Amino acid sequence: MKNNKLQLIFVLLCLLVATSSCVSKKKMIYFQNDEVITNELLKNYAPKIQSDDILNITVNGFDPETAKPFNLYQGGDQASSTKSITYLVDIEGDITFPILGKIPVAGLTTNELKNWFIKELELYMKKPIVNIRLENFRVSILGEVKSPGSFKLENEKVSIPEAIAMAGDISIQGKRKNILLIRKNGEKIESIRLDLTDKSIFKSPYYYLAQNDIVYVEPNKAKVNSSAIGTTSSLISIATALLSLVLILTR
Numbered sequence: 001m002k003n004n005k006l007q008l009i010f011v012l013l014c015l016l017v018a019t020s021s022c023v024s025k026k027k028m029i030y031f032q033n034d035e036v037i038t039n040e041l042l043k044n045y046a047p048k049i050q051s052d053d054i055l056n057i058t059v060n061g062f063d064p065e066t067a068k069p070f071n072l073y074q075g076g077d078q079a080s081s082t083k084s085i086t087y088l089v090d091i092e093g094d095i096t097f098p099i100l101g102k103i104p105v106a107g108l109t110t111n112e113l114k115n116w117f118i119k120e121l122e123l124y125m126k127k128p129i130v131n132i133r134l135e136n137f138r139v140s141i142l143g144e145v146k147s148p149g150s151f152k153l154e155n156e157k158v159s160i161p162e163a164i165a166m167a168g169d170i171s172i173q174g175k176r177k178n179i180l181l182i183r184k185n186g187e188k189i190e191s192i193r194l195d196l197t198d199k200s201i202f203k204s205p206y207y208y209l210a211q212n213d214i215v216y217v218e219p220n221k222a223k224v225n226s227s228a229i230g231t232t233s234s235l236i237s238i239a240t241a242l243l244s245l246v247l248i249l250t251r
Contacts, residue, residue, distance in 0.1 A: 046109035047134070047156055047210040050184070053089045054135040055105070055113075057097070059121065059128060066125035070098050086135050099124070110134060110156065139209050141167035143217035144174030158209050160194065160201070164217070170196075173223035181206055182214040 049055070059070040072085045087095040093106025100120060105113055110132040121128035138152045146168025153163075160179065170176055181192040183206070192206050201207055209215070 045157060045208045046111060047137070047208075049089060049093075049105050049108050049110065049113065049134070050186075050211070051089050051091050051093055051106055052136075053211065055087045055089065055095065055110075056084065056131075056133045056135050057087060057117070058084055058131045059117070060131075061121075061128045062126040067128070070100075070121065070124075072098060134211055137211045139163050139212070140214045141217075142214065144171045144219050144223065145169065145217055146171060153209075159207055160209060160215060161196065163209055163215060164196075170217050173220050174217040175220050176217075178218055180216040180218065181209075182216065183210055184212060 059067045061067045074083050074085055087097065089095055089105055092104075094102050094104050096102050103116075108116070114130045114132050117130040117132075118128050121130070134156060137156055138150055139158070140150045141163055142148050145164060148167060151163065151166050160181070164170060176196045177198075179194045179196055181190075181194060183190045183192065194201055194204060194206060
């Protein structure tokens with residue numbers, strides 16, 4: 001009779017551990033509800049240039065000779081190096097460019113800056129062609145993802161779901177309803193909470209990432225508890241060992 005009670009306790013303990021590890025469907029599925037989302041602001045989204053950004057700027061034109069003074073290369077000239085120099089945005093938000101001098105660039109998108117260059121360069125050359133890229137566009141994905149790390153992005157329009165996919169997706173032990181986005185905005189550091197299970201994230205102005213953003217996926221309660229007590233399998237093993245010891249001592 002006593003052994004039957006102990007066996008019942010063991011079964012209940014196993015059920016308790018198993019059910020405690022269950023995760024609600026609503027906490028796991030991305031982009032729930034059937035609402036149709038439109039966001040005109042995101043169509044033309046582009047990150048703003050900031051201090052400490054690194055810009056790659058190349059100039060071409062109808063006459064290649066007239067473009068040469070505006071292109072500087074490592075080693076002095078294009079004959080000795082095919083790699084052009086880059087331009088660091090200083091703490092005041094400026095770069096210093098050949099012939100044009102100091103140019104305020106912080107707060108502009110790369111497309112806005114390109115249009116500015118074309119207008120200025122038309123005074124020096126015919127039909128200027130300008131290409132501008134952010135060389136330091138990278139984001140960091142931390143926490144409960146398969147492959148956390150820092151990722152250099154070729155595309156300047158990358159969403160949070162795309163970035164998380166690059167990190168191997170969120171593990172089953174990560175909170176999808178409370179993603180933390182950390183963004184430097186001038187002298188301020190913004191902390192934004194986002195819910196990947198709700199389609200309204202497509203309306204968020206933070207849906208697309210900016211350079212140097214940090215995305216942190218918090219562990220859920222089960223993961224936090226397991227780090228202090230042990231995994232579910234460890235708990236079952238401990239419970240089994242304890243029950244076996246009790247059965248031996250009570251025979």
